[in-house]
Amino acid sequence: MSRMSSALSAICIVFLGIMRVSAVDTFPKKFVAVQMNSDVTLHCDTTDQDVTWQYDSDELEASEDIRLEGNKLILKRIEEEQAGNYTCWRNNEIVDYTYVLLDMTSHITDLTINCTAETFNCTFNISCNMNQPAFNYFRLRNKRDNSNWVMPSEDGAFHLTHSTNPYAEEAKQLEVIGEAVSSSDRYFKISHNFYLRDIIKPACPEVSVNKRKVNLAPPPTWAKPTSYYPLDHEIQCKNLDDGKEKPCDLDHDNKVPKGTSELRVRCRDSLLLSQWSDWTPWHNVHKNRRNNRKEGKRMGRKETAKNGKKRDS
Template identity: 35%
Template structure:
């Protein structure tokens, strides 16, 4: 049965389709909506003899928008009815296949889809993907990824529910040198027929957020309490070079629920409990999460 791509398009689901890709196809082409330039799909063959094309298993009928150019297929004015998996055949043998996506034109910044954080200045950082509409997501660093080059080293999620994807991206920045080079992060996300591509640049220092510090001990010093704190185990070393500042919140015994804070490790002695958070003291990074409240008995 020969089915034109326009007729077949009536059978396709929209962006929110139930069946999406769990991995990126090995070969795919991205078309832009209303692009006057045609898209060419390449057949992996050395000869034109006996070559035909199918879209999602149905033989493609040639028309004004879909034409053969040698063994390859040229598609003009790509729209939803023309998206899907194209395969090139000779008789009953499939020679190659290419998935045709359309770029999703959505005015959304990458920051609203992705949250990245570095616990330290060491060799990697993590990103969390927030948008559950997509069924496969990958991230890459560098110009090769932003330009969609095959040389890009993509990082894919190690698992988890869609919308809760976690990525670890290695970088080659020196933790001891003044940071003058930005990181260029590209995200690609796909569903059944659409692909979203976004790129952002940032300094590693922009996403630094230490883990919560460690409360070692509280020691009375005259009329005050000296709180000894240690950086989190994940923080960069040596700590004399990668310094942290701390904020202590505490509750006074006599004031009930009144919470006060201090950036000094010397605090009033008559407190009932405290908690602490930290940040990079040089770049004034994002604060860590607070530690759990700790009761003070003295």
Template identity: 30%
Template sequence: QEISSLWIFGFLLIRSTAWTLGLENFPTKFVVANRNDPGPITLTCDAKPEGNVTWRFEGEEVEEGDTRGSTLILSEVDAPVLGEYSCWNGHRRLSSTYLLLEDEDEVKIDSLLSCRATSYDCNFHCRWNNVEFTTVRLGLGRNCTEGEKSCQWITESCPIVPDCGFNFTIPHSLSPYEEESTMLELTAEAIRNLSVLRRTKRFYLRDIVKPDSPQIVGYQEQEQHLKVTIEPPSSWSRPHSFFVLEHEIEYVLKDNGKTGRSSSSLIPKRISKLRVRSRDPFVVSAWSHWTMRITSTSPTLFLSLYSHIYYLCVPLAINLLHCVYFVLWKLYNMSC
């Protein structure tokens, strides 16, 4: 009795897993049915051979349904009849079509899909945030919104690893030098079990711009201030004279531990910590993430070290370790 129960449980578990992970990628051909639509569903065989055409569902010959030549008409659509239908001419498989169900989840697209552009260059990045789905695809343009065959889908799958997420890089053809007048249309389709969720997200590229963290590359001592030299991240659009970034410096005063911020490159001289972030001032974009916080009991010395290593060592990466030793020795002698 116990062995029999375990066998049945194992069989059901395997079947459940196969159902859940049945589609690791989008089928080449599929039809989506709506549970609330009482109308019949018609499946069409791609080939029209001489002789009879028979239909199989998950490998078994279809007994229910109305067969008319190379088409199969299903009057009722529910979970038991979802899956792969194939048409045959004798022992020759002609084509197959998956019958899927429209996902009725009313979740908003903004909670499912988040997008970000690190510059105005030729692509942006999106992440699908719901891990219940096994495969997701994104398509940019009106042709994808309307489901045309010309849509160039970008597909990601995550069938086994839990919480692996879906990350996309979406190319676009917008000119970085022209003002946007039309919103981008990004269509998402996602499969879980044998149901398809479809949503469209509309936005301007400028609304999702968020630069990467900038680089602190040097400083210049003045009477009561430090002038910090900040450069845009390497991923930011060029030329930097045209694609200007504004920077914000956050610092901690060494004397009293108070925190201050500066939108200019000048900060008080006696500080113990600082970090920087950037944004596009013309579209008031989102701020970048803060840089790593620079901490030192001698911030001017630390910034000098940072500057020397950046300008001297990085171009000589083949001798990077020797270069760092040289800079440390040089700054040690300067501070004595």
């Protein structure tokens, strides 16, 4: 019996810890967001009317601002110190909980959700960023497509799925909903509406350089066919003599101007004039030319030696 009692006690402690989840590092599974000086009604998930309510382990009693109506708790004119975790109990066992969070949405005016997409393809995600000082935990969801809530990945961004048809005109904007909670039981909610075409930012183009000739290819994530999704490219060069950076144009053979030591490229959608991609790393043009000359000389020496051996034989 003692072992069974210990096991039941351990289960009770674990269950209590789950029910009394903190808003410090996660979203409570059950919460209500309330503005200051508003009323709120909490419901205990039981048909039993004979329950008691606690706030931070203190049992609540009826008063002018607290009404106890069976499995309902009514809080009048919520004040700052009343935010937190409310639990309902029956026979000294916890039944349910609800976090009361102060809704600060109307007080936060400088927050925006920033989103980009590398491609029109629906098989790729939208990447969004949202942050606000004094708030600890954030989540986003694509409401238009009824997607699940997404937490930030290791890089700090939120990666949202979408169902936009890349070959059809967008009829309805995406609606991204963001929420955040703080360790002081604060909450806010924000929404951001946009068309996918408005947030396109391609990945870096693929670049190779051989004998000053530049070969460009779309990013691997870019939508196909490229004739339907053309890209503009911008090339920046470094001068071999002084290292100065400047825009440069390719000639009719796709070669960079003589005297170029390095180049980098970025791209954007030609039709939408989307955001420019990030720049590629610098590609060393002068080194390629030097290596090509060395390789040519080496191959020439091999050919000469080979011909010499043939004459000797």
